[in-house]
Amino acid sequence: MAVDIEQRKKWDIRPGNIVRVWQKIKEKGKTRLQAFEGMVISHKHGYEPGATFTVRKVSDGIGVERIFPLFSPNIEKLDVVRRSKARRAKLYYVREKAAREIRKKMKQIKRNAVVDKGEVSESDTDKNSDGEK
Template sequence: FAAGDTVNVHVKIREGNKERVQVFQGTVIQRRNPNTNGETFTVRKISNGVGVERIFPILSPNIEKIEVTRFGKVRRARLFYLRGRQGKAARVKERKVVKVKAPVATVVA
Protein backbone atom coordinates (compact mmCIF):
# COMPACT_ATOMS: atom_id res chain seq x y z
CA PHE A 1 0.00 0.00 0.00
CA ALA A 2 1.06 3.59 -0.55
CA ALA A 3 -0.03 7.16 0.14
CA GLY A 4 -3.61 7.75 -1.02
CA ASP A 5 -4.78 4.19 -0.39
CA THR A 6 -7.71 3.56 1.93
CA VAL A 7 -6.85 0.89 4.49
CA ASN A 8 -8.43 -1.00 7.36
CA VAL A 9 -5.90 -1.42 10.17
CA HIS A 10 -6.88 -4.13 12.66
CA VAL A 11 -5.36 -3.03 15.97
CA LYS A 12 -5.24 -5.10 19.16
CA ILE A 13 -6.63 -3.13 22.12
CA ARG A 14 -5.98 -4.25 25.71
CA GLU A 15 -8.60 -3.34 28.30
CA GLY A 16 -7.60 -4.75 31.67
CA ASN A 17 -6.93 -8.43 31.07
CA LYS A 18 -9.14 -8.60 27.97
CA GLU A 19 -7.92 -8.12 24.43
CA ARG A 20 -10.04 -7.18 21.43
CA VAL A 21 -9.47 -6.05 17.86
CA GLN A 22 -10.52 -2.58 16.74
CA VAL A 23 -10.57 -1.50 13.09
CA PHE A 24 -9.20 1.93 12.15
CA GLN A 25 -10.23 2.84 8.60
CA GLY A 26 -8.83 5.83 6.77
CA THR A 27 -6.57 7.21 4.07
CA VAL A 28 -2.82 6.71 4.21
CA ILE A 29 -1.24 10.18 4.09
CA GLN A 30 2.40 9.13 4.42
CA ARG A 31 4.88 6.30 4.87
CA ARG A 32 8.06 7.15 6.75
CA ASN A 33 11.45 5.40 6.70
CA PRO A 34 10.54 2.82 4.06
CA ASN A 35 12.33 -0.54 4.01
CA THR A 36 13.63 -0.18 7.58
CA ASN A 37 12.61 -1.69 10.90
CA GLY A 38 11.37 1.72 12.03
CA GLU A 39 8.95 2.17 9.14
CA THR A 40 5.69 3.86 10.08
CA PHE A 41 2.60 4.98 8.22
CA THR A 42 0.03 7.64 9.08
CA VAL A 43 -3.69 7.05 8.54
CA ARG A 44 -6.22 9.90 8.57
CA LYS A 45 -9.97 9.64 8.96
CA ILE A 46 -12.84 11.97 9.83
CA SER A 47 -14.67 10.93 13.00
CA ASN A 48 -17.78 12.92 14.02
CA GLY A 49 -16.60 15.87 11.93
CA VAL A 50 -13.13 15.89 13.51
CA GLY A 51 -9.99 14.81 11.67
CA VAL A 52 -8.14 12.00 13.44
CA GLU A 53 -4.65 10.88 12.46
CA ARG A 54 -2.93 7.84 13.86
CA ILE A 55 0.66 6.71 13.32
CA PHE A 56 1.29 2.96 13.15
CA PRO A 57 4.65 1.16 13.10
CA ILE A 58 4.58 -1.46 10.32
CA LEU A 59 6.23 -4.13 12.48
CA SER A 60 4.11 -3.48 15.58
CA PRO A 61 2.86 -6.65 17.32
CA ASN A 62 -0.36 -4.74 18.07
CA ILE A 63 -1.32 -4.67 14.38
CA GLU A 64 -3.14 -7.85 13.48
CA LYS A 65 -3.52 -7.11 9.77
CA ILE A 66 -3.72 -4.31 7.21
CA GLU A 67 -6.34 -4.54 4.47
CA VAL A 68 -6.25 -2.24 1.44
CA THR A 69 -9.86 -1.50 0.51
CA ARG A 70 -9.21 1.11 -2.19
CA PHE A 71 -6.18 2.18 -4.20
CA GLY A 72 -5.75 5.94 -4.48
CA LYS A 73 -4.40 7.81 -7.49
CA VAL A 74 -2.07 10.52 -6.18
CA ARG A 75 1.11 12.18 -7.43
CA ARG A 76 2.72 12.82 -4.05
CA ALA A 77 4.35 10.75 -1.32
CA ARG A 78 2.99 13.00 1.44
CA LEU A 79 -0.65 14.09 1.41
CA PHE A 80 -0.59 16.72 4.16
CA TYR A 81 -2.69 19.04 1.98
CA LEU A 82 -5.70 16.85 2.83
CA ARG A 83 -5.62 18.30 6.36
CA GLY A 84 -6.84 21.64 5.07
CA ARG A 85 -9.65 20.20 2.96
CA GLN A 86 -13.17 19.31 4.01
CA GLY A 87 -15.91 17.14 2.58
CA LYS A 88 -15.70 16.23 -1.08
CA ALA A 89 -12.56 18.33 -1.58
CA ALA A 90 -10.68 15.82 0.60
CA ARG A 91 -11.50 12.89 -1.68
CA VAL A 92 -8.76 10.96 -3.48
CA LYS A 93 -9.35 9.59 -6.98
CA GLU A 94 -9.39 5.83 -7.29
CA ARG A 95 -6.65 4.00 -9.18
CA LYS A 96 -7.98 1.18 -11.31
CA VAL A 97 -6.06 -2.03 -10.74
CA VAL A 98 -6.16 -4.43 -13.67
CA LYS A 99 -5.75 -8.08 -12.80
CA VAL A 100 -4.15 -10.03 -15.64
CA LYS A 101 -5.60 -13.47 -16.22
CA ALA A 102 -3.22 -16.32 -16.93
CA PRO A 103 -3.29 -17.41 -20.58
CA VAL A 104 -5.15 -20.66 -21.20
CA ALA A 105 -3.00 -23.32 -22.84
CA THR A 106 -4.59 -24.85 -25.94
CA VAL A 107 -4.15 -28.53 -26.62
CA VAL A 108 -3.21 -29.32 -30.23
CA ALA A 109 -4.24 -32.84 -31.22
Template sequence: MTVNMEQRKKWDVSPGNTVKVWQKIKEGDKFRLQAFEGLVIAHKHGFEPGATFTVRKISSGIGVERIFPVFSPAIEKIDVTKTAKTRKSKLYYVRTKAAKEIRRKMKTLKVAAKKESPAAAEAPKETEKAEEGK
Protein backbone atom coordinates (compact mmCIF):
# COMPACT_ATOMS: atom_id res chain seq x y z
CA MET A 1 0.00 0.00 0.00
CA THR A 2 1.62 3.19 -1.18
CA VAL A 3 0.59 6.77 -0.63
CA ASN A 4 0.65 9.40 -3.39
CA MET A 5 2.24 12.31 -1.51
CA GLU A 6 1.41 14.97 -4.12
CA GLN A 7 -2.26 13.96 -4.24
CA ARG A 8 -2.55 14.07 -0.45
CA LYS A 9 -1.12 17.59 -0.35
CA LYS A 10 -3.97 18.77 -2.60
CA TRP A 11 -6.70 17.52 -0.25
CA ASP A 12 -8.86 20.29 1.22
CA VAL A 13 -9.03 19.25 4.86
CA SER A 14 -9.13 22.71 6.37
CA PRO A 15 -11.03 23.37 9.61
CA GLY A 16 -14.73 24.04 9.09
CA ASN A 17 -15.11 21.67 6.16
CA THR A 18 -17.49 18.74 6.43
CA VAL A 19 -15.72 15.68 5.03
CA LYS A 20 -16.31 11.98 4.53
CA VAL A 21 -13.14 9.96 5.17
CA TRP A 22 -13.07 6.52 3.52
CA GLN A 23 -10.81 4.17 5.46
CA LYS A 24 -9.74 0.62 4.52
CA ILE A 25 -10.65 -1.93 7.20
CA LYS A 26 -9.28 -5.49 7.10
CA GLU A 27 -11.71 -8.19 8.20
CA GLY A 28 -10.21 -11.65 7.96
CA ASP A 29 -8.55 -11.78 4.56
CA LYS A 30 -10.89 -9.21 2.93
CA PHE A 31 -10.76 -5.41 2.86
CA ARG A 32 -13.77 -3.10 3.00
CA LEU A 33 -14.22 0.67 3.05
CA GLN A 34 -15.70 2.38 6.10
CA ALA A 35 -16.86 6.00 5.98
CA PHE A 36 -16.51 8.51 8.81
CA GLU A 37 -18.33 11.77 8.08
CA GLY A 38 -17.99 14.85 10.23
CA LEU A 39 -16.60 18.33 10.75
CA VAL A 40 -12.85 18.95 10.53
CA ILE A 41 -12.01 20.73 13.80
CA ALA A 42 -8.20 20.74 13.53
CA HIS A 43 -5.36 20.23 11.06
CA LYS A 44 -1.91 19.94 12.64
CA HIS A 45 1.64 20.04 11.28
CA GLY A 46 0.80 21.14 7.72
CA PHE A 47 1.83 18.45 5.26
CA GLU A 48 4.95 17.07 6.91
CA PRO A 49 5.13 13.27 7.40
CA GLY A 50 3.50 13.42 10.86
CA ALA A 51 0.58 15.66 9.84
CA THR A 52 -2.87 14.85 11.25
CA PHE A 53 -6.42 16.15 11.07
CA THR A 54 -9.26 15.69 13.56
CA VAL A 55 -12.84 14.96 12.46
CA ARG A 56 -15.81 15.25 14.84
CA LYS A 57 -19.31 13.86 14.39
CA ILE A 58 -22.34 13.28 16.58
CA SER A 59 -23.38 9.62 16.76
CA SER A 60 -26.54 8.77 18.72
CA GLY A 61 -26.29 12.06 20.62
CA ILE A 62 -22.66 11.47 21.64
CA GLY A 63 -19.74 13.38 20.13
CA VAL A 64 -17.12 11.16 18.49
CA GLU A 65 -13.72 12.45 17.36
CA ARG A 66 -11.13 10.61 15.29
CA ILE A 67 -7.61 11.71 14.50
CA PHE A 68 -6.41 10.66 11.06
CA PRO A 69 -2.79 10.81 9.84
CA VAL A 70 -2.78 12.64 6.49
CA PHE A 71 -0.34 10.20 4.89
CA SER A 72 -1.86 6.99 6.28
CA PRO A 73 -2.13 4.25 3.64
CA ALA A 74 -5.37 3.12 5.31
CA ILE A 75 -7.18 6.25 4.06
CA GLU A 76 -8.56 5.54 0.59
CA LYS A 77 -10.06 8.96 -0.20
CA ILE A 78 -11.64 12.05 1.31
CA ASP A 79 -14.84 13.61 -0.04
CA VAL A 80 -15.49 17.25 0.90
CA THR A 81 -19.25 17.55 1.45
CA LYS A 82 -19.43 21.18 2.56
CA THR A 83 -16.94 24.03 2.73
CA ALA A 84 -17.15 26.78 5.34
CA LYS A 85 -15.08 29.84 6.15
CA THR A 86 -13.93 29.99 9.76
CA ARG A 87 -11.97 32.59 11.70
CA LYS A 88 -10.03 30.10 13.80
CA SER A 89 -7.63 27.33 12.81
CA LYS A 90 -8.66 25.05 15.68
CA LEU A 91 -12.38 24.63 16.30
CA TYR A 92 -12.20 23.01 19.73
CA TYR A 93 -14.97 25.31 20.96
CA VAL A 94 -17.55 23.26 19.01
CA ARG A 95 -17.30 20.56 21.69
CA THR A 96 -19.28 22.73 24.10
CA LYS A 97 -21.62 24.49 21.67
CA ALA A 98 -24.99 23.40 20.33
CA ALA A 99 -25.28 22.56 16.62
CA LYS A 100 -27.38 25.65 15.93
CA GLU A 101 -24.74 27.97 17.39
CA ILE A 102 -22.00 26.30 15.35
CA ARG A 103 -23.90 26.75 12.08
CA ARG A 104 -24.39 30.42 12.90
CA LYS A 105 -20.65 30.93 13.54
CA MET A 106 -19.45 29.37 10.29
CA LYS A 107 -20.17 30.95 6.95
CA THR A 108 -21.11 28.27 4.43
CA LEU A 109 -19.45 28.86 1.09
CA LYS A 110 -20.75 26.05 -1.11
CA VAL A 111 -22.58 22.76 -0.86
CA ALA A 112 -21.57 19.92 -3.13
CA ALA A 113 -24.77 19.16 -5.01
CA LYS A 114 -25.18 15.69 -6.42
CA LYS A 115 -26.06 15.73 -10.09
CA GLU A 116 -29.17 13.81 -11.05
CA SER A 117 -29.23 11.64 -14.12
CA PRO A 118 -31.13 13.19 -17.08
CA ALA A 119 -33.73 10.40 -17.01
CA ALA A 120 -34.45 10.94 -13.31
CA ALA A 121 -34.79 14.70 -13.79
CA GLU A 122 -37.32 14.34 -16.63
CA ALA A 123 -39.54 11.75 -14.93
CA PRO A 124 -41.19 14.11 -12.36
CA LYS A 125 -41.96 16.68 -15.08
CA GLU A 126 -43.94 14.13 -17.10
CA THR A 127 -46.04 13.14 -14.09
CA GLU A 128 -46.76 16.80 -13.29
CA LYS A 129 -48.05 17.36 -16.84
CA ALA A 130 -50.28 14.29 -16.55
CA GLU A 131 -51.76 15.58 -13.27
CA GLU A 132 -52.48 19.02 -14.78
CA GLY A 133 -54.51 17.41 -17.58
CA LYS A 134 -56.85 15.63 -15.13
Protein backbone atom coordinates (compact mmCIF):
# COMPACT_ATOMS: atom_id res chain seq x y z
CA MET A 1 0.00 0.00 0.00
CA ALA A 2 2.95 2.33 -0.54
CA VAL A 3 2.30 5.58 -2.35
CA ASP A 4 4.72 6.72 -5.05
CA ILE A 5 5.37 10.23 -3.74
CA GLU A 6 7.27 11.44 -6.80
CA GLN A 7 4.42 10.29 -9.06
CA ARG A 8 1.83 12.13 -6.98
CA LYS A 9 3.89 15.32 -7.15
CA LYS A 10 3.60 15.19 -10.96
CA TRP A 11 -0.21 15.25 -10.83
CA ASP A 12 -1.48 18.53 -12.22
CA ILE A 13 -4.04 19.48 -9.58
CA ARG A 14 -4.94 23.12 -10.11
CA PRO A 15 -8.01 25.08 -9.10
CA GLY A 16 -10.52 25.20 -11.94
CA ASN A 17 -9.58 21.84 -13.44
CA ILE A 18 -12.30 19.21 -13.78
CA VAL A 19 -10.86 15.95 -12.41
CA ARG A 20 -12.03 12.39 -11.87
CA VAL A 21 -10.61 10.85 -8.68
CA TRP A 22 -10.69 7.04 -8.49
CA GLN A 23 -10.86 5.92 -4.87
CA LYS A 24 -10.62 2.39 -3.44
CA ILE A 25 -13.69 1.34 -1.43
CA LYS A 26 -13.75 -1.81 0.73
CA GLU A 27 -17.15 -3.49 1.03
CA LYS A 28 -17.77 -6.97 2.44
CA GLY A 29 -14.20 -8.08 1.92
CA LYS A 30 -14.09 -6.85 -1.68
CA THR A 31 -12.31 -3.80 -3.02
CA ARG A 32 -13.81 -1.72 -5.82
CA LEU A 33 -13.04 1.63 -7.43
CA GLN A 34 -15.42 4.56 -7.12
CA ALA A 35 -15.08 7.69 -9.25
CA PHE A 36 -15.76 11.22 -8.00
CA GLU A 37 -15.75 13.82 -10.76
CA GLY A 38 -15.87 17.54 -10.15
CA MET A 39 -14.03 20.85 -10.12
CA VAL A 40 -10.94 21.38 -8.00
CA ILE A 41 -11.76 24.40 -5.83
CA SER A 42 -8.67 24.37 -3.62
CA HIS A 43 -5.24 22.79 -3.19
CA LYS A 44 -3.68 23.26 0.23
CA HIS A 45 -0.26 22.72 1.79
CA GLY A 46 1.68 22.24 -1.44
CA TYR A 47 3.27 18.80 -1.64
CA GLU A 48 4.05 18.16 2.01
CA PRO A 49 2.72 14.97 3.66
CA GLY A 50 -0.47 16.70 4.85
CA ALA A 51 -1.39 18.17 1.45
CA THR A 52 -5.07 18.08 0.46
CA PHE A 53 -7.26 19.11 -2.46
CA THR A 54 -10.99 19.78 -2.49
CA VAL A 55 -13.24 18.63 -5.34
CA ARG A 56 -16.80 19.94 -5.79
CA LYS A 57 -19.61 18.55 -7.91
CA VAL A 58 -23.34 19.18 -8.11
CA SER A 59 -25.44 16.01 -7.84
CA ASP A 60 -29.23 16.33 -8.30
CA GLY A 61 -29.04 20.05 -7.57
CA ILE A 62 -27.11 19.57 -4.33
CA GLY A 63 -23.46 20.59 -4.08
CA VAL A 64 -21.13 17.86 -2.81
CA GLU A 65 -17.54 18.57 -1.78
CA ARG A 66 -14.91 16.02 -0.84
CA ILE A 67 -11.50 16.71 0.61
CA PHE A 68 -8.87 14.21 -0.55
CA PRO A 69 -5.42 13.82 1.04
CA LEU A 70 -2.93 14.00 -1.82
CA PHE A 71 -0.82 11.10 -0.58
CA SER A 72 -3.69 8.82 0.51
CA PRO A 73 -3.14 5.17 -0.45
CA ASN A 74 -6.90 4.92 -1.10
CA ILE A 75 -6.61 7.09 -4.21
CA GLU A 76 -5.88 4.78 -7.12
CA LYS A 77 -5.54 7.35 -9.91
CA LEU A 78 -6.54 10.84 -10.98
CA ASP A 79 -7.77 11.79 -14.46
CA VAL A 80 -7.82 15.40 -15.61
CA VAL A 81 -11.02 15.64 -17.65
CA ARG A 82 -10.80 19.32 -18.59
CA ARG A 83 -8.34 22.08 -17.84
CA SER A 84 -9.21 25.70 -17.24
CA LYS A 85 -7.23 28.62 -15.95
CA ALA A 86 -8.56 30.29 -12.82
CA ARG A 87 -7.52 33.71 -11.62
CA ARG A 88 -7.80 32.74 -7.96
CA ALA A 89 -6.06 30.07 -5.90
CA LYS A 90 -9.18 29.19 -3.90
CA LEU A 91 -12.47 29.03 -5.78
CA TYR A 92 -14.83 29.10 -2.81
CA TYR A 93 -17.00 31.67 -4.57
CA VAL A 94 -18.35 28.98 -6.94
CA ARG A 95 -20.53 27.69 -4.12
CA GLU A 96 -22.92 30.61 -4.63
CA LYS A 97 -22.65 30.88 -8.42
CA ALA A 98 -24.74 29.21 -11.13
CA ALA A 99 -23.02 26.84 -13.57
CA ARG A 100 -23.35 29.34 -16.42
CA GLU A 101 -21.57 32.06 -14.45
CA ILE A 102 -18.75 29.68 -13.51
CA ARG A 103 -18.17 28.68 -17.14
CA LYS A 104 -17.89 32.34 -18.11
CA LYS A 105 -15.30 32.97 -15.37
CA MET A 106 -13.03 30.06 -16.28
CA LYS A 107 -10.70 30.32 -19.23
CA GLN A 108 -10.74 26.99 -21.00
CA ILE A 109 -7.43 25.46 -22.03
CA LYS A 110 -7.55 22.83 -24.75
CA ARG A 111 -5.35 19.93 -23.79
CA ASN A 112 -5.66 16.20 -24.11
CA ALA A 113 -4.25 14.80 -20.91
CA VAL A 114 -4.71 11.78 -18.71
CA VAL A 115 -2.53 11.70 -15.62
CA ASP A 116 -1.95 8.03 -14.90
CA LYS A 117 1.43 6.48 -14.31
CA GLY A 118 3.24 9.51 -15.73
CA GLU A 119 1.71 9.49 -19.22
CA VAL A 120 0.79 13.02 -20.25
CA SER A 121 0.08 14.32 -23.73
CA GLU A 122 -0.68 18.02 -24.08
CA SER A 123 -1.29 20.65 -26.71
CA ASP A 124 -0.84 24.19 -25.46
CA THR A 125 -3.68 25.97 -27.27
CA ASP A 126 -5.48 28.45 -25.04
CA LYS A 127 -9.08 29.22 -25.90
CA ASN A 128 -11.77 31.09 -24.02
CA SER A 129 -15.14 29.38 -23.50
CA ASP A 130 -16.79 32.04 -25.72
CA GLY A 131 -14.31 31.40 -28.54
CA GLU A 132 -12.51 34.72 -27.95
CA LYS A 133 -8.89 35.31 -27.02
